[in-house]
Amino acid sequence: TQLLEQSPQFLSIQEGENLTVYCNSSSVFSSLQWYRQEPGEGPVLLVTVVTGGEVKKLKRLTFQFGDARKDSSLHITAAQPGDTGLYLCAGGLSGGSNYKLTFGKGTLLTVNP
Amino acid sequence: GAVVSQHPSRVICKSGTSVKIECRSLDFQATTMFWYRQFPKQSLMLMATSNEGSKATYEQGVEKDKFLINHASLTLSTLTVTSAHPEDSSFYICSASAVLQSQFFGPGTRLTVL
Numbered sequence: 001t002q003l004l005e006q007s008p009q010f011l012s013i014q015e016g017e018n019l020t021v022y023c024n025s026s027s028v029f030s031s032l033q034w035y036r037q038e039p040g041e042g043p044v045l046l047v048t049v050v051t052g053g054e055v056k057k058l059k060r061l062t063f064q065f066g067d068a069r070k071d072s073s074l075h076i077t078a079a080q081p082g083d084t085g086l087y088l089c090a091g092g093l094s095g096g097s098n099y100k101l102t103f104g105k106g107t108l109l110t111v112n113p
Numbered sequence: 114g115a116v117v118s119q120h121p122s123r124v125i126c127k128s129g130t131s132v133k134i135e136c137r138s139l140d141f142q143a144t145t146m147f148w149y150r151q152f153p154k155q156s157l158m159l160m161a162t163s164n165e166g167s168k169a170t171y172e173q174g175v176e177k178d179k180f181l182i183n184h185a186s187l188t189l190s191t192l193t194v195t196s197a198h199p200e201d202s203s204f205y206i207c208s209a210s211a212v213l214q215s216q217f218f219g220p221g222t223r224l225t226v227l
Contacts, residue, residue: 033216035218040204040221040223041220041221042117042119042206042208042218042219042220042221043157043206043218044218045215045216045217045218048215088156088157099145099210099216100147100159100162101147101159101216102159103156103157103158103159104156105155105156106155106156108154
């Protein structure tokens with residue numbers, strides 16, 4: 001079973017602060033995806049990274065995939081209350097003809113105005 | 114693009130009854146659909162993977178006779194919770210995939226079993 005350790009589990013910060021969420025595993029993944037989920041809704045895909053060392057930016061969000069494709073980080077600059085939500089990382093692996101995602105436990109982010 | 118819908122969004126049923134949840138890919142054909150379960154403030158746990166026209170593959174610990182999955186077409190998969198009990202109350206989320214490494218999630222279905 002591939003496990004993804006996500007940290008921190010809870011994070012409460014003030015508007016304007018920066019933060020980083022980490023996702024670590026002892027397993028190698030073919031891809032790593034980050035999702036954001038609002039209460040009572042399904043996860044929304046933010047980004048997919050597939051190449052070791054890859055860095056992707058989405059406005060104030062920066063995503064990095066580790067060189068060994070075992071870990072990833074999400075950095076948010078100047079957080080805003082609208083960034084509040086549950087952030088989930090998910091590692092992708094091919095299993096036969098199917099491609100499955102293993103999810104981390106999530107980081108519940110609260111950005112206070 | 115890549116819109117996935119679920120119906121119903123909320124359902125309340127009595128213990129012992131069966132509940133069917135539909136998952137549809139609205140603007141693409143999904144060769145694979147996945148069903149997840151999520152408890153409050155917890156992450157998603159994969160229940161099963163279904164490919165169109167074939168039997169679903171269930172994760173360890175998931176009862177296939179209790180959670181019946183049908184993937185009859187490239188745009189529709191259904192999850193039926195049979196003889197539901199209060200411990201089956203949860204948030205059920207489906208996702209659909211057309212190409213490798215991309216899963217698009219539905220909005221979820223909140224099941225409450227009384």
